[in-house]
Amino acid sequence: MRGERSGVDRRQAIVEQIPHLRRYARALGRDAGTADDLVQDCLERALSRFHLFRAGTNLRGWLFTILHNLHVNQTRRAGRRPDDAALPDGGTGMAGPASEGPDRGLPVRDLGRALAKLPDDQREVVLLIGLEEMSYKEAADTLGVPIGTVMSRLARGRERLRQLMDSGDAPVLRRVK
C-alpha cells in the first residue's frame, strides 16, 4: 500500500521533469521527433532503473545523467554529431519552436547556430548551466566530471559563442590573452 503510493509519487516526480528534459534534448541540437525519442528512452530507463536511484539524492541530476549518457551513446554510435543531421539548413532545424521571446535586440537565431558549432562537451555545459540553471556542482555530478572541468568547458563554450556571434560565424582571433 505504502509502496504503491510512493510509486505514484516517484512517477509524478519524474513526470515533472519531462518538460525540462525535452527542452534540453531540443537544445542539444535534435529535432522535435528525435528529441522526444531521446526523452522517452530516458524515461523508460529511469522507470526501469528506479530501484537503483538513491532516495534523498538529486532526481533531476539523475535523469539528466541518464539523458546525457543516452545522447552520448547515440551520437557516438551514429558516428556523427547531432547537429549534422539537425541543421541541414544552418539553424532553423534546431531552433525548435523558435519563439523569439521578448525583444531584447538579441539575434537568437544566430545563437542557435553558434551553439550548434560548439563541441558537444562545451554545449552540454553551457546548456545545463545557462538554460537549465543547474549549479556548477550539479552540472559536474550530472556529467560525471570534476567541477573544474565544468568551469573550463563553460568558459571556453561561452567565449566561443561570443566570438561566433560577434563575427557572424567567422572565428575571431582578437583578445587573445
Place this chain on the structure above:
Amino acid sequence: MTAPRPIDDNTLHAYVDGQIDEDGRREVESWLADHPEEEARVRAYLAQNAGLHALYDGVLDEPLSPGLTALATGTPKTRTAAGTWRRLAAAVLLFALGGAAGWSLHGVGEGGGSSAEPAFVRRAVGAHIVYASEVRHPVEVGADEEDHLVGWLSKRLGSPLKAPNLASLGFSLVGGRLLPDEGTAAAQFMYEDASGRRLTCYVRAASEREDTAFRFVAERGVSAFYWVDAPLAYALIAEMPKDALLPIAHAVYAAWER
C-alpha cells in the same frame, strides 16, 4: 573608488549565473565598472543565457507526444515495435515493485554462489587489494584523461569498453590501468566516493561464451560480484557489504548493457 582585487574568470561566470553571494556580486560590479572590456564580455554572457531561454523555453509548453503522454500517465502504448511494449511493461512492473526484488525480471539472478569462482575473479580481487590501497599511484591513467584511458584499454582488450558513470551512486572515476591476466589483457577501472571508499571494476575477455547471472563471493575481506556478458567478463570489487555493493553492480551492468 576603491581598487578592488582582480576578479578571476570563474567569479565572472558565477556572477553571470547568479551563483555568487551578495558581497561577491557587489565586488564584481564595482570591478566591472573599471574594466569595460570585461564588462562587455559579461554582458555578452548574460545575453547568451537570456537568448537560450528565448530560443528554447517554448518547448516547456509544447504538448507531449503520444509516447511521452503514455509514459507520463503510465499507460504505455506501442511506439515502434512489440519489444518496446514488453520493455515498458517490464519497466512499469519493476517500477511498481521497486527495490532489488525486481532485478530477477531482467533474467539476472544473483546465483547460488555454490560453485567456486572463476580464476579471473581471484586475480581481480588480488588486483583490487593491491591497487585500491595505493595512495600515490592507484591508477596508470587518471580520470582527467578518461577518453584516452577508455580508448587505450579498449584497444588492448580488443573490445569497446566504457567507464560507467556512477555519479548517481556517489562514486566518481579515479582512472584505470592495464593488467596481465593469464597471458591476456585485463582492464581495471577504479572509482572513489566522497569518503575515499574505493571500488574497482575488472574486465577481461570472457573465456566462455555463455552469459551468466550475477554471482557473489566474499574473500580476503572484500566483496565481489562477477558475471559474464559475452564477449566480456566482469568483476566488481569493494570493501563493503554485499547489500551495499549490489546496487552498484546493477548500475555497472546497466551501463554496459548498451
